[in-house]
Amino acid sequence: MKLFRNKSLVLLLLPGAAFLLLPMYGLVTGAVESFTDSGRFTWNHYTELAGSDRFRASLVFSLRTALVSTLLAVVIGWWFTRTFASALTKLPVRVTVWIPMLFPHFVWAYIVILILAETGFAAYLLTGAGWVESPAFFSRFSNDQQGVGIILTYVWKGIPFVVLMLLPLYAAMKQELNDLVATLGGGRWQKFKMVEWPLILPTTLETFLILFAFTLTAYEVPALIGATYPEMISVLSYQWFYSSGWEERSLAFAAMFFISAVIILISLAGYSLLKRRNKFIKREGQLK
């Protein structure tokens, strides 16, 4: 096999392969379970899934929550980076921005509860000041049916990550290119379109995909701060997985494999988009 002819290449790939093997094995085992019933191939688990109102509600809710929280995190994080790019080159500022990344997600969910629940800090302050009439106003920010609590947690955790990903690009952005556009009579919009946008697009898209995939399948935050109904897809799968008699396990596997397939498809679409664009840029030149 050609792949293994170069021994040093094999050695180099080994840690990566070992790292990937376990999740891959998990994914494949899950897929096999979701397509079999006592050893035989079947579509039944998937047709059952498609017929379940609970699953459909959960899917729509998960996609919506993941999309909204990721978009918000990316847009705010991007705005933040480009506005404060020069300040962010200083280490203390940068460290402050990244503080939320030090805490695990579930801790951050608890912080949202501590601040925004009916007995939270905000309720205490604002009702005390008379700005909000009743603490019941705060019931919409955690364990709510719109997923506001989940979205808040992920936006909050996501922004520093977006800054982390985008900051090096802004730090390395060539000011000369902007000057060039200006010399040729381009305004702010032209500068953005010709210099900034092509520079940040690949990383932004990548960041978006990472955050989106992570939020879509997250368990602990929705389990803490989500509503009874609709549930995020992982919460539902967890319940199916541990239901009595383990009868609904195949459904859990089917749901999780379906979501994995969705994520893989979205990622492939994203990367092929970038690839097409790169080819186009190579052919046409970066600045038309």
Next chain:
Amino acid sequence: MVKKNFYLIFPGLFFLAACQTAEEGDSADEIDALLENSWTDIENEAASTEVNLYMWGGDEGINEYIDEWVSPALEEEAAIILNRIPMDTEEILQRLQTEKRAGRDDGSIDIIWLNGENFKNAKDNDLLAGSFTEELPNFQNYYDTESSAFQLDFGTAVDGMEAPWGQVQFVFHYDETQVDDPPENFQDLKDWIQENPGRFTYPNPSDFTGNAFVRHLLYENADEPSSVYNQPLDEEQIQGPAGQTFAYLEDIQPDLWREGSHYPNSLTELDRLYSNGEVWMTMGYNEARAESLVERGVFPESTRSFVMDPGSIGNTHFLSIPFNSPNMAGALVAINHMLSPEAQLEKMKPSPWGENTPISIDKLDDDMQQKFQEVDRGDTVLPTEKLEESFLPESDASYVKWLEDQWFNEIIQE
């Protein structure tokens, strides 16, 4: 070429995953052979070994009881080192199931703590070593071996495959300063909820405690509670009581915490609401659990407990040995020790654990009997007579899942 070969890994993995076979191990033979020996031989074999006890670790009091009392005593008396490894019971069983599939006969878990549907899952999937309680000296000497509480675990026949370690009863807790007269039955409770909107809720029935709350209501609506707990689930027959149960839950929904738009996902979440004063009642298995929570300042000092008609469901929880325990002799000796009168007495003291004992007090010697009677369980615990007269057995495990699904369809997806 490189790429093509890489993708060959996928079908390869598929093949590997499909190839795994469920091997039938004969662990029952192993423990049977061991039990042929005299108890002294088993004790000798167990001496100077390590025993791994895997158990749910979410309660500080319970952990402290194991670490500070059981382990040292076991080391002193039987020269056994007991390692407590905290893990959720579902995950322990999942791990055993994975080991079973992989054909691993030499595991790492010697004792597990379980009951109800977990026991049913473990037994149905052959994850347990086999029958052993007949040979446990302490169980034979101090327990009512014929009691239905030890013969049936949520309707599943125990068959000697697990030994009773403790007994808990479901109680409600309330804050004395907010609630003058605790309700005596479900009608009272409904009136109270309607008079105090937003001050009551119950955990989602996918949670153990929330499910028990709904089961109480089902007992209430049946002709007799025994018509539920004395027979396996018959969906036709239970239609009437179930209909009334969900009608009741729908009636109270608008006056629950957050108008019933969200139910706490776990008992921890309900306890948090109670300790913040958002709701004025909480509930839970273990009639004495509020005692340590008050002591630690989580619950208000004015916390008291109550039970309602038709009674309060109680159940027994057990210790068992997995099919692939590497140290079955050690496990037997450790379990026997945990069932001993001394260990049970210590467990009953309010600090650190304060849990009721399944032991038959009248089988103990006078001195020991007196010690059990002298235990002061604390202000938040109901008197023993009250608990005993309201005791109701658990129903078949099939009700748990059924009610969970029905509740979701009737109350949430409306």
